[in-house]
Amino acid sequence: MNGRIIAFCCEHSAYPAADLAGKLGLHYPETLRIIRVPCAGRVDVIHMLRALEKGASAVLVLGCEDGACHHITGNIRARERVKHCDMLLREIGIDGRPVVMFNLSPNAPHKFVKAANEITKIIKESREAR
Amino acid sequence: MIIAERKPMEEIKQAMALYKKVLVAGCGTCVTVCWAGGEKEVGILASQLRLARSAEGNEIVTLEATVERQCEKEMVAELEDKVAEVEAVLSLACGSGVQVMAELFEDKPVFPAVNTTFIGMPQKEGLWVEMCGACGDCFLDRTGGICPMVRCAKGLLNGPCGGTRKGGKCEIDPDKDCAWVLVYRRLEKQGRLDLMRQYYTPKNFRAVKRPGRVQAAKA
Amino acid sequence: MATPFREILRTKSFVVTTEVGPDKGSNVSKAIEHIGLLKDKVDGLNVTDNQSSVMRYPSLGTCLLIKEHGGEPVLQVTCRDRNRLAIQADLLFAYSRGISNVLCLTGDSIDVGDHKEAKQVFDLDSVQLIHLVHTLNSGKDMAGNELSGGIDFCIGTSASPSSDPLEPQLIKVEKKLKAGVSFIQTQAVYELDELKRFAEFVRKMDEEVKILAGIVPVIGVKMAAYMNENVPGIFIPQRLIDELAEAPKGTGVSKGIEISARMIRQLKEERICDGVHIMFIGREERVPEILEAAGLL
Numbered sequence: 001m002n003g004r005i006i007a008f009c010c011e012h013s014a015y016p017a018a019d020l021a022g023k024l025g026l027h028y029p030e031t032l033r034i035i036r037v038p039c040a041g042r043v044d045v046i047h048m049l050r051a052l053e054k055g056a057s058a059v060l061v062l063g064c065e066d067g068a069c070h071h072i073t074g075n076i077r078a079r080e081r082v083k084h085c086d087m088l089l090r091e092i093g094i095d096g097r098p099v100v101m102f103n104l105s106p107n108a109p110h111k112f113v114k115a116a117n118e119i120t121k122i123i124k125e126s127r128e129a130r
Numbered sequence: 131m132i133i134a135e136r137k138p139m140e141e142i143k144q145a146m147a148l149y150k151k152v153l154v155a156g157c158g159t160c161v162t163v164c165w166a167g168g169e170k171e172v173g174i175l176a177s178q179l180r181l182a183r184s185a186e187g188n189e190i191v192t193l194e195a196t197v198e199r200q201c202e203k204e205m206v207a208e209l210e211d212k213v214a215e216v217e218a219v220l221s222l223a224c225g226s227g228v229q230v231m232a233e234l235f236e237d238k239p240v241f242p243a244v245n246t247t248f249i250g251m252p253q254k255e256g257l258w259v260e261m262c263g264a265c266g267d268c269f270l271d272r273t274g275g276i277c278p279m280v281r282c283a284k285g286l287l288n289g290p291c292g293g294t295r296k297g298g299k300c301e302i303d304p305d306k307d308c309a310w311v312l313v314y315r316r317l318e319k320q321g322r323l324d325l326m327r328q329y330y331t332p333k334n335f336r337a338v339k340r341p342g343r344v345q346a347a348k349a
Numbered sequence: 350m351a352t353p354f355r356e357i358l359r360t361k362s363f364v365v366t367t368e369v370g371p372d373k374g375s376n377v378s379k380a381i382e383h384i385g386l387l388k389d390k391v392d393g394l395n396v397t398d399n400q401s402s403v404m405r406y407p408s409l410g411t412c413l414l415i416k417e418h419g420g421e422p423v424l425q426v427t428c429r430d431r432n433r434l435a436i437q438a439d440l441l442f443a444y445s446r447g448i449s450n451v452l453c454l455t456g457d458s459i460d461v462g463d464h465k466e467a468k469q470v471f472d473l474d475s476v477q478l479i480h481l482v483h484t485l486n487s488g489k490d491m492a493g494n495e496l497s498g499g500i501d502f503c504i505g506t507s508a509s510p511s512s513d514p515l516e517p518q519l520i521k522v523e524k525k526l527k528a529g530v531s532f533i534q535t536q537a538v539y540e541l542d543e544l545k546r547f548a549e550f551v552r553k554m555d556e557e558v559k560i561l562a563g564i565v566p567v568i569g570v571k572m573a574a575y576m577n578e579n580v581p582g583i584f585i586p587q588r589l590i591d592e593l594a595e596a597p598k599g600t601g602v603s604k605g606i607e608i609s610a611r612m613i614r615q616l617k618e619e620r621i622c623d624g625v626h627i628m629f630i631g632r633e634e635r636v637p638e639i640l641e642a643a644g645l646l
Contacts, residue, residue, distance in 0.1 A: 046170070049177040053184070088174065091139040092182035283458050284429075284469065288476035289521030291455040292509040292536055293581040301581050302460045314517040326520050329527065332433060332477045332491070 001097075002055035005032045005119055007062060008043045012070040013106045014062030021109035028116040031057070040064070040101070041074025048085045048099050058119050059085075059099040062112070066103060075103060096126040131251075132160040132224045133258045134167060134244040136175070142220070143182060145241045146190065149217045154179070154243075155209065155231065156196035157223035164258050166244045167222025169196040175222065175243060200227030206234050213238055248280070266337035272325050274316035279333075281309035287330045351421035354450045355503040357392045358531055358559050363617050364624030365645055366393040366423065366534070366561060367636050369415065371406035380411055381418065383633040388420030390640055395423040395452060395534075395626065399430060402462025409439055412448045423505065424448050427456025432472035433481065433491055440485055444500040452505045452534065453478040453525075476521070479504055479528040505532040509582035510547035511540065519550060526555045533558060534626040536582045537565035539589055541612065545621050559623040562616055566605035566629055566639065570594050606635065610642030617643075 009015040015036050021028060037043055040063025048059045061082050063075035082101040089099065100122065102115040136142075146152060154176040162168025176192040183190040193212050197205045200223035209231075213219060218239045221228045224246040232240040248260040263280040269287070270277060279285045283302050290310035293301030298311030317323050357364055369383050387394060394415050398408040412422035424443050426436060440451065455475045459467050473481065484491055488499045506525050512518040522533070533551065538544045548560050565583075567573045570593050573585045589608060596604035613625050629636050640646045 044170075046173045046177060049174065049181065053177055053181055088178055089181075092143075092178050092185075094181060094185055283460070284455060284471045284474075286455065286471065286474040288474050288524055290512075290517050291475075292507060292512070292518070293457070294509075294512050294514075294518065295581045296513045298514055302458045308517075310517050310521075311514060314514070314520070323520070326517070327523060329476060329480070329524055331480075332473050335472065 001057055003031050004056045005029065005058045005060060005116070005123075006051040006056045007032055007034050007060040007116070008037050008040065008047070009034050010040045010063045010070075010074070011036050011038055013064040013068070013104055013108075014040075014102075014112060016106035017062075017104055017108050017112040020107065021112050024109055026109055026113050028113045029120050031120075032060075032116050039069070039071045039074035040078035041069070041071055041076075043078055043081065045081050045085045045088065048082070049088070052089075052094075052097055052099075057097055058123050060115060060119055061099070061101045062115060063101065063103055065105050068105065096123070096130060098122050098126065131163055131249070132226075132246060133164045133248050133250045133260070134161050134224050134246045135164075136166055136171070136222075136244050137242065139178065139182075142175070142241075142243055143179070146179060146183075146218070146220065149190065151191040151193075151216045152179075153193045153195060153209070153212050153216045153219045155200065155219055155221045155223070156194075157200035157221075157227050158196055158198045159201075161222060161224055161227075161244060162196075164252070165256065167224075171222055172196050175220070179220075200224075201230055203230055203234055206230050210235075264338070265333070265335070266342070267334050269330075269333075272328070272330070273313045274320060274322070274325070276309055276313045276316060278309045278313065281307075281312070286310070287333055289326065351388065351419060352392070353503070354393045354421050354423065355531065357421075358503070358623075361392065361624075363645075364393075364532075364559060364561060365391045365627070365640065366395055366624070367391050367627040367629070367633070368395045368397060369411055369633065370397055370400060370630060371408065371411045373403070373405050375406065377406060377411070377414060380406070380414060384415050384418045384420055386634060387636060388415065388418060390637055390646060391627075392624075393421045393423045393450065395425055398425040398427045398454070398456070399462070400457075402429065402457045402459050402464070404462075404464055409443055409448075412443065413446055416447050421450070422448050423450040423452050425452045425454060426478065427454045428471050428473045428475065428478055429456030429459065430470055432470050436473070436478065436481065437485060437490055440482065440502070441496070441500065444502065445498070449501065450503045450505065451482055452507065453482065453530075454507055475506060476524045476528055479506060479525055479530060483529055503532075504530050505534060506530045507534050507536065508547070508551075509536040510538055510543050511536065511584045512582050522551065523554060526551065526558060530558060532561055532623075534561045535563040537563040537576075537580075537628065539567075539583075539585045539612075541615060541619075541621060543584075544616075548622055561624040561626040562622045564609050564613060564625045564627045564639070566602075566609040566632075567593060568605035569601040602632070602635065606639050606642060609639050613639070613643035613645070 051059050063078050069075040085099045104111040154172050156167050156172035172194050176194050213235045220241050220243050221231050222243045228242045249262040250258045250260045253259045260280050294308045298308050300306040300308050396408040396411040412424045415422035459469045482502050508522045573590045576583050
């Protein structure tokens, strides 16, 4: 594992939020790697699994707020896929490498930072629990 | 179409335990449509296997391939080079596809990764239900197009058993409809209840002699 | 020797039958005890066929015991466990040993029993089974071959007068009547009006057939709730549940017996049906109390 957190960021919400966070000089974990996607709904289960295969410690899927998805239902699909991926990981006994979804708006840089901190906390807690 | 569902992960992992390089082979027809063994499921299962084995410190290499129809030799033959590279094949095709693969590459062990369950249709997204038992002696003209052989839990031919639940549900599963209540309602709607009143003699359960063979009439 | 059941159906104004449930195991002493207790108090003793899909001592074996002890057995045959060859062979054997009454049933699903992975047979359904017995009675087997030594069974079947929806059930009953049965044992009934309507329907089609109302004593509020919830085709009305609720603690069985006896009296007095079939599963030894309270002894 390389300790990285792969964050799939929707270009209509999370990506501009991350951009804003950078411009404001807000701090978030340096292990976070941002991948810009046209919609959270574009992120498939296999993308999440491959990120973990390549050594990521965790995967974040960040999409638009409920009811505000640029592609109408992309964020809902993304949430279902995250849930499915979580099941697939439990099936093979992999825990402590969370796949988590958060919803945020493009003008919410603090929420972006919060999501990044949140998943870092989850990784830390599950590591300590083992 | 043929419906299948993936086997429990433990069973698949155990089947693969001895091997370090395998081909995960999908089928692009029925099992793709029922989310059990298409290209997507091949990718996910291969990834799961790699992750699981890597966590155990016992890496496995997977090749992935999905052919249009794994139940046809010509299409499976395309995989010859890939099969040559691996120790075993994990097939996500229906039972027919698994057997074609096994027959074509006789020197390689082939493992099924799905359980083939029935011939059916999607009822809603992600839910498939059984419609046909491939009995070789179709009866649907007499039952309003509802097959009591598979949609009735007991496969009765002359009407419901005494166990119909309130509102016309099945004795053994309140989530399922009593097939004979469905038949009744449909035939009533069509004004053809006389069909249900007819006596049907015991079914010919040997209409298909196992193993089944169908020879098409030549044009 | 007991009077043949067919004779009873023809001559007796109110017929009474009950059940002997075979044990799980080869020790048949309890069955013999029940047979001894009941054989002279009723007109026929049914033996269930792997009831509720739970494997037990066979119906056929218990019927032989009844015969040996001078009772009149009614062989229950379901379609769940045997194909047409096995059923025919069993019927030939039964008849050769003096068993001459058969109750043709579909049988419960394998899923409710104790061998849940077994293969369900259902080669035939209950209507086809009735036809099969007639075929054997005519001196031929189902394949049309001549039989050496004929048989002559008195044929009965079951019905659920409280089914919802009722119409598909009645169509099935109609087919059974057309196939030809001498008696119908109903699923347990608690609403006599339902039974009345059912009897009218049956008699319109067949004046000869005898209707024996299914009587299952309910011995407590819990049992009533369980049956209403889980036993298809059974409906226990609230007033009976209230009556059970008012019974002092520890008197549930007596109350159940009292209610059953009251129903039997009414069925007999108002000539709603031609008799009763009492099913007191696990409490066979208390059946005589019902008979006595109903004035049938």
